[in-house]
Amino acid sequence: MTNYRTYGFCVASSFVLPELVRVQCAADVPIVRGTAGHVPNVTANEDGHEVSEGDVRLSFEGVGAFRIRRGEEIVVEPSPGVDEAIVRLSLLGPALAVLLHQRGFLVLHASSVAMDGAVAFLGDSEWGKSTTAAALYRVGWPLVSDDVLAVDLRSGSPVVPRAFPQVKLWPEAVEALGIESHQLRTIHPDLGKRALRARAGFKDDDELPLSRLYVLSNGPEIRVETLGEQEAFVELVRHSYAASLLRDSRTETGHFAQCTALAGTGSVRRLVLGGSLADVAELIRAVEEDRVEVPVAASV
Numbered sequence: 001m002t003n004y005r006t007y008g009f010c011v012a013s014s015f016v017l018p019e020l021v022r023v024q025c026a027a028d029v030p031i032v033r034g035t036a037g038h039v040p041n042v043t044a045n046e047d048g049h050e051v052s053e054g055d056v057r058l059s060f061e062g063v064g065a066f067r068i069r070r071g072e073e074i075v076v077e078p079s080p081g082v083d084e085a086i087v088r089l090s091l092l093g094p095a096l097a098v099l100l101h102q103r104g105f106l107v108l109h110a111s112s113v114a115m116d117g118a119v120a121f122l123g124d125s126e127w128g129k130s131t132t133a134a135a136l137y138r139v140g141w142p143l144v145s146d147d148v149l150a151v152d153l154r155s156g157s158p159v160v161p162r163a164f165p166q167v168k169l170w171p172e173a174v175e176a177l178g179i180e181s182h183q184l185r186t187i188h189p190d191l192g193k194r195a196l197r198a199r200a201g202f203k204d205d206d207e208l209p210l211s212r213l214y215v216l217s218n219g220p221e222i223r224v225e226t227l228g229e230q231e232a233f234v235e236l237v238r239h240s241y242a243a244s245l246l247r248d249s250r251t252e253t254g255h256f257a258q259c260t261a262l263a264g265t266g267s268v269r270r271l272v273l274g275g276s277l278a279d280v281a282e283l284i285r286a287v288e289e290d291r292v293e294v295p296v297a298a299s300v
Helices: 084-102 129-138 171-176 229-238 252-263 277-291
Strands: 002-006 009-013 029-033 050-052 055-060 064-069 073-078 106-114 118-122 143-145 148-151 159-161 166-169 194-197 207-217 223-226 268-272
Touching: 055 084, 064 084, 073 084, 084 106, 084 148, 106 129, 106 207, 106 252, 118 129, 118 143, 118 159, 129 166, 129 171, 129 277, 143 148, 148 159, 166 171, 171 194, 207 277, 223 277, 229 252, 229 268, 268 277
Parallel strands: 009 029, 029 073, 118 207, 207 268
Antiparallel strands: 002 009, 050 055, 055 064, 064 073, 106 118, 106 143, 106 148, 159 207, 166 194, 223 268
16 A cells, blocks of 8 residues: 545555655555445436445446445446546546545545635636646646645635646647647547646645636637636536436535535635637636735725
């Protein structure tokens, strides 16, 4: 077993996880190779997953099955002959997201960097979350997470633990960022995505206040728009990670309460990306300028 830190806690894994930061720590969560037995008294849903409160079995054809229980353990049963790099994609994506949800986090489909607090970019696959985060990382803002963002609202103010120092990018994003694609490994033999290691400035043992969360959209020009609480709530629910599992796990009420609380902080905005990856420099400038906005004091 090897110990790693991610999302503010320590895992002890029987799989080698090169994406994570290896540390000496007392393990909170074991990740073990074994038989991911079926969840008692549960019928698989249309995606082949079995979900109950505190007990989830994810199944992916050609990859394997993952049993996640009470936010305390993950049992991985790989398919015969599968490449472990493929297993890690599901382990560090959907399986870890379920574990985070069980541990009380609001889990969002977002990527994030550290800019005097966590600044996150929310959206579906291929919307530009990872590209935006990678662009900011390339100009000196440390990575917080890619694709899976965990928000802790239990203290009253949203805080974000760091995940692990890797960003997954499509080839056109790699080119737009001025990176030589041959320097990056592919994350899956059947996918063109590449893995960018983002260790500069990464700290595995801290958490950051969430200062901005941008909902990404496309438009003719790059701009930042303010969102009202109701619109922010809808976007947070819409882009919650593994949202389809919430109903069966009987946690929808708590999830809606988390989204309501985050929407009420005023930190959720819309970031219109413009029409081209060639606008990366302008996009960086828009985010940096929004970050340093300071309300003008009223005259007395």
